[in-house]
Amino acid sequence: QTQCVAVSEDGVHFTKHKANPVIGKNEIGEYGLIQDFRDPKVIEKDGVYYSVVASKTADERGLILLYKSSDLIDWTFYSVLLEGKPEQGVMWECPDLFYLDGKDVLIMSPIQMTPQGIEYHNTSSTAVFIGEMDWEKGTLKVDNIHEIDYGLDFYAPQTLTDDQGRRIMVAWMQMWGRTLPTDELRHGWAGSMTLPRELGIKENKLYQKPVSEIYNFIEIKETNKDFTIQDEVLEFESRVTKNPYYKLKVDTHENKNFSLLLLGTENAGLVLSYNKDTQLLTLSRDNYGYKITGDEKEHLTQRQVGIKEAVFELEIFMDKSAIEVFVNNEKTMTFTFYGEANESNLKIYSEGLLKVLSLDSGSVEV
Numbered sequence: 504q505t506q507c508v509a510v511s512e513d514g515v516h517f518t519k520h521k522a523n524p525v526i527g528k529n530e531i532g533e534y535g536l537i538q539d540f541r542d543p544k545v546i547e548k549d550g551v552y553y554s555v556v557a558s559k560t561a562d563e564r565g566l567i568l569l570y571k572s573s574d575l576i577d578w579t580f581y582s583v584l585l586e587g588k589p590e591q592g593v594m595w596e597c598p599d600l601f602y603l604d605g606k607d608v609l610i611m612s613p614i615q616m617t618p619q620g621i622e623y624h625n626t627s628s629t630a631v632f633i634g635e636m637d638w639e640k641g642t643l644k645v646d647n648i649h650e651i652d653y654g655l656d657f658y659a660p661q662t663l664t665d666d667q668g669r670r671i672m673v674a675w676m677q678m679w680g681r682t683l684p685t686d687e688l689r690h691g692w693a694g695s696m697t698l699p700r701e702l703g704i705k706e707n708k709l710y711q712k713p714v715s716e717i718y719n720f721i722e723i724k725e726t727n728k729d730f731t732i733q734d735e736v737l738e739f740e741s742r743v744t745k746n747p748y749y750k751l752k753v754d755t756h757e758n759k760n761f762s763l764l765l766l767g768t769e770n771a772g773l774v775l776s777y778n779k780d781t782q783l784l785t786l787s788r789d790n791y792g793y794k795i796t797g798d799e800k801e802h803l804t805q806r807q808v809g810i811k812e813a814v815f816e817l818e819i820f821m822d823k824s825a826i827e828v829f830v831n832n833e834k835t836m837t838f839t840f841y842g843e844a845n846e847s848n849l850k851i852y853s854e855g856l857l858k859v860l861s862l863d864s865g866s867v868e869v
Contacts, residue, residue: 504540506556508576526556526570526578534583535559535566542597544661545575548638555584555598557611564588565595565613569641582641585609585632590617592628597659600636600643603670604704607636609643610651610672612659614679621783621807622650626798627658627679631709647707653808654786654837656681656825657697670702671714676825676837680798684841685824688793697837698820698827705833712832713818721748723865732761732853739849739864746867749819749849754858755779756813761857764850765821766842767791773840775817775828779855783807784817784836786828792842808834814860820867 505524509517528537535558542557552575558566565587572578587595592613599610609632616623616630623630629651634644651660652674660674677683677694686693699714725739747765755761755777762769762776771790777783787805788795797803810830818829828836849864851857 504537506540506543506554506578520576522576525576526554530570530578530580531558531568532580534580535568536561539594544597544599546600553581553600554578555600555609557595557598559594560586562589563593565592565611567595567598567609567611584641585643585645587613590619591630592616596627597661599661601662601664601670602636603702606633606646606704606707607643608633608704608709610660610662621653621809624799624803624806625655625678629657629660629674633704633707633709649708651709651711652835652837653806654828654835655788655803655806656839657835657837660697662702669714672700672702672711673697674837676839678797682794682796684793684795688841695825700835708833710833711829711835713820713829717820717867720868721865722868723748723863725864727862728860730859731856732851732859733856734854737851737853746823746869747819747821747849748863748865748867750816750861750863751819752814752816752860752862754814754860757856757858758853759855761851761853763819764852765819765826766840769852773826773838773842775819777810782809782811784810784830786826786836786838788838788840792840795839795841806836806838808836810834822867 506526507523508520508525511517540558543554545554552572554570556568560566567584569581569584570578571581592615594614596612612629614627616628618624631651632645632648634646656676656678658675660672662672674697676697683693700711701714703710760778766773774787776785785807789804815831820827826838
């Protein structure tokens, strides 16, 4: 695997550069493995171009290499930016290095990272390494590492800076090593992209929120405020038939657990539930729709994310085959699902007293 350059004047027609490969066997040298040497991301700093490239060590640990150029054609090896530990995966993919809110941030997609608590349970994961770059040495001093998304279908995220100076991230909404119902059912497509997310860093953690332009397309059909649900099931009469959207703020001080039935039935549906004792929010597609299997040792149909706050906000975007959940504009859960129907009344189940401070329901009109 080598890195090459193609040049275009219009973004449609490309000419491969005669100097290709611009980063190849000579440039990789003793660092990394040429058979696993991919996913370049080019950045510019102080008039100099740098490229992070993913690779691995001979004993199968992740490796991010840094290359340097003044003209995007002549590249030289600069440094080993970061080298993984055995439990951090056998290969790192899709690196992206950027500066945000006073921190240097490296996002990547490790393969076979060892699960830690509720994190990294997919065969292929996504992780963020937050710290400080030493540009003289070309190394990253890492202060914090955590998973980027706590869903089943989120991989290979990449970012850009827009004309407003925002750091925007988009990921592939699919997962390696999983069956693809749209392929098996001959729908003619496989995989899609997530909503664009605006990023921020607070207390050495990555925060994610939907890019603001999405709200230009949301039509709120019903708003409810300050009501309670206690040891009962509340079903909403209004039916959202296309691209459902929900924004829910709850107070769980007197609650044991609650769940939102978004599609299907309680035993075979798309369910988002919260347990006050464990402080875990669970998203499940168990027994719902077309079965999706994967390479994991245990069949995965659900994932969890921690919420320590008793009062928190959930924002839920759905379409016919995907759901993205934002928790307090910080953590996220991304799932795909393939059911027979995508119409359902929202149902809220509560054990104990659940105070609903606000609930907006509507649809994303695109």
